[in-house]
Amino acid sequence: MLRKIDNENMGRSNLGWLRSIFHFSFAEYYNPKNIHFGMLRVLNDDMVAHSTGFDLHPHQNMEIISYVVDGELTHGDSMGNKSTISRGHVQYMSAGTGVYHSEHNLGEQTLRFLQIWIIPDKNGYTPSYGDYRFNWEDRKNQWLHMVSSKAGNAPIKINQDVNVYALELDKGNDISFPVGEGRQAYMVQVEGKSTVNTMELNQRDALEILEEDIHISATEPAHIVILEMKKIDL
Template sequence: MKTYHIKSIERGSADYGWLKANYMFSFANYYNPNQMGFGSLRVLNDDVIQGKTGFSEHPHQNMEIITVPIAGALRHRDSMGNEGVIKSGEVQVMSAGTGVYHSEFNDIADVTNISQIWVIPNKNNVEPRYDQISFSFDANSWQQIVSPNPDDEGSWIHANAWFHHGVFDKGELTAYQFNDKENGVFIFLIEGEIEVNGEKIEKRDGFGVHDTEGFDIKIMEDSRILLMEVPL
């Protein structure tokens, strides 16, 4: 088993007043040659957006964009005609494909915290698509929220990738088995403290695992985990 640990304090950051951003990987004005992504996982941003502010309309192309609200809510509009609110307990998936414009505004909550993730697709110039689903916070189990298969649980993207969300109680032990042994898994610990392969992972750390078919996670404190299996 090989691992790759990015501690929360090792992330890039930017403070724009209306937006406080933390970058797990190189993004915008933050560049770190040692943090360029994890396989096809190119972006993992942890954004705190103040009320009555947001991202004005901007374009994307040939990227799978997954947004997981951690707290608060965000209003989405796009050039495909979609408009709605995403909140904690939901995941939004947008395949940018040949090109799409969208905006994201926090006009509902005092403060909204989202995790926005970009995955490099396995095919370019697909027809843009949008999806939004809800998931549960049932304790001590994984819930699949993204996969490559439209007929599977959760939403789907144009990539050989599986995302799982889980909420676990202190003292639990949970296991994860890879769907594809050529993939790697990147853990984003939203809350709590866990241990993988004898290494302590703390709140908002990122932790990659590869060259193994599975691994165990010890729950050291009540935890909320986002787990992303992606091609390397």
């Protein structure tokens, strides 16, 4: 089963320095029918003005992934970590028993990144942080496996049965993605346009996929992120 989510129907916020599109209920956007997709709790498409950002704030018992689309993202936290990543790179943090962190745009251009929160398989993990600078070419017309569970084989491992993939598909190219029995996936059309089975997706649209393989055709250069996970009702 496939269900398209048009970005025009998603939640929105404009604080001046921060413009956000909320895929699920977050902050001032609340829809009781749209709290999560399986263990995927938050997916925000954030645009952060230069020389601004999120000051130090707490998190607990959440797996947090930040995927940069444009610009630079600088992370700092109460564990002493500080790091800056750019387009196509990923920061990840297991908040566990509790941690404070900040996220700022110290660059000259607007920062766009996907802020992803995943509910862990249990509470009480020791907090941890890491980042990974993926080669952009490794997602050209092929799936780049960025995140997996601790039992998986992706470079980034989190405390949940979730796989995160990125793809840049050239116009006119096709690719498939399997979503087998007992699995589900959430696809984000980050940039460009594509046709998925019979559905047309524009930039910032999303697609819920339940136990169904998909076939993607790029109608223009298409930048895509997919989160594939165990099918579960929370």
